[in-house]
Amino acid sequence: xxxxxxxxxxxxxxxxxxxxxxxxxxxxxxxxxxxxxxxxxxxxxxxxxxxxxxxxxxxxxxxxxxxxxxxxxxxxxxxxxxxxxxxxxxxxxxxxxxxxxxxxxxxxxxxxxxxxxxxxxxxxxxxxxxxxxxxxxxxxxxxxxxxxxxxxxxxxxxxxxxxxxxxxxxxxxxxxxxxxxxxxxxxxxxxxxxxxxxxxxxxxxxxxxxxxxxxxxxxxxxxxxxxxxxxxxxxxxxxxxxxxxxxxxxxxxxxxxxxxxxxxxxxxxxxxxxx
Numbered sequence: 030x031x032x033x034x035x036x037x038x039x040x041x042x043x044x045x046x047x048x049x050x051x052x053x054x055x056x057x058x059x060x061x062x063x064x065x066x067x068x069x070x071x072x073x074x075x076x077x078x079x080x081x082x083x084x085x086x087x088x089x090x091x092x093x094x095x096x097x098x099x100x101x102x103x104x105x106x107x108x109x110x111x112x113x114x115x116x117x118x119x120x121x122x123x124x125x126x127x128x129x130x131x132x133x134x135x136x137x138x139x140x141x142x143x144x145x146x147x148x149x150x151x152x153x154x155x156x157x158x159x160x161x162x163x164x165x166x167x168x169x170x171x172x173x174x175x176x177x178x179x180x181x182x183x184x185x186x187x188x189x190x191x192x193x194x195x196x197x198x199x200x201x202x203x204x205x206x207x208x209x210x211x212x213x214x215x216x217x218x219x220x221x222x223x224x225x226x227x228x229x230x231x232x233x234x235x236x237x238x239x240x241x242x243x244x245x246x247x248x249x250x251x252x253x254x255x256x257x258x259x260x261x262x263x264x265x266x267x268x269x270x271x272x273x274x275x276x277x278x279x280x281x282x283x284x285x286x287x288x289x290x291x292x293x294x295x296x297x298x299x300x301x302x303x304x
Contacts (some may be wrong), residue, residue, distance in 0.1 A: 082168055083121035083145045084246045090116045091268040099259030107259075115265075116273040117247075121145050124277045142278055151280050160280045163289035197221045206240070208249040209266055213240040233257065245270075 093113040100106050116124040123143040130136055140153035145167040152161040203215030215238060222233040233256050240250040242265075251263045280286055 084117070085121040086119055087245050087270075088117055088119045088272045089245050089247070089268055089270050090114070090273050091265045093263055093265050095261065095263045097259060097261045116277050118273050118275070118278060122278040124273070142280075144278055153280065153284065158281070158284045160284045160286045161289055162280070162286055197223065203238070203240075205243075208240055208242075209264075209268065211242050211245075211249055211268060213242050213249045215240045242268075 091114075093115055095111045095113070097109040098106055111127060111129045113125055113127040115126075122145065125141050126138055127141075128136060128138045138155060140151075140155065142151040142153070143165075144151070148164055148167060149162050150165050154160070197220060199219045199221075201217045201219075203217055205212055205214050207213070218237045218239075220235045222229060222235070224230060224232050227233075235253070235255040235257075237253045238251065239248055241247065242249050245268075247265065248263065249265045249268075251261075253261045
């Protein structure tokens with residue numbers, strides 16, 4: 030179960046790195062607070078379960094450091110950290126290697142490769158040298174102008190829901206700044222949860238700041254503060270704009286490959302647990 034949850038988080042984050050800074054289509058400020066860990070979810074740049082727009086012509090590599098601090102009523106705190114090495118080539122293929130400590134004190138590394146060229150996602154298990162590969166429909170660079178009546182209805186319904194809660198959400202553009210030597214544009218989303226909405230006796234305020242590299246179209250830093258879950262910070266460091274080695278985006282020859290069912294936009298039946 031823990032391994033499946035980690036892979037799911039990697040898949041979401043991998044798809045987010047492949048999309049432009051605006052985030053998944055159809056998600057506005059009301060998307061805050063929907064994902065695990067508070068506003069914006071786990072993925073850098075916000076929540077997302079589908080496959081985002083592919084970014085080509087902007088290769089890079091770097092290390093994401095994610096830390097979470099949750100203050101306790103007793104005066105102590107719970108600290109968690111996770112490190113992910115990210116590679117993206119000029120064709121928009123993305124590789125993410127996430128290392129974390131398990132509850133039993135072991136260290137594990139999971140690898141996820143998003144390949145829009147071949148239209149697949151690979152989930153690699155380095156321990157037993159297996160790869161789970163599934164077909165994915167990546168979006169085209171230019172969205173289709175045709176929209177079905179059903180899709181239009183869904184969009185209108187989503188617009189009404191967003192309008193109902195827009196009064197509780199404030200979005201601000203922040204002055205551009207340099208983060209680790211890279212120019213970034215910032216936004217701040219503040220959401221107020223009125224008293225009584227979720228059983229809270231007082232109004233709650235969650236704040237999410239996102240700083241996106243203008244040239245790479247990826248978040249360099251995100252910071253989410255939520256009184257319910259604490260503070261989560263992600264920072265992209267050691268950024269290199271060199272083209273990563275092509276072998277990073279392929280399954281090693283000595284791995285056993287297992288095929289999975291195709292799901293629309295990357296969604297669908299989850300793979301069976303690797304033994």
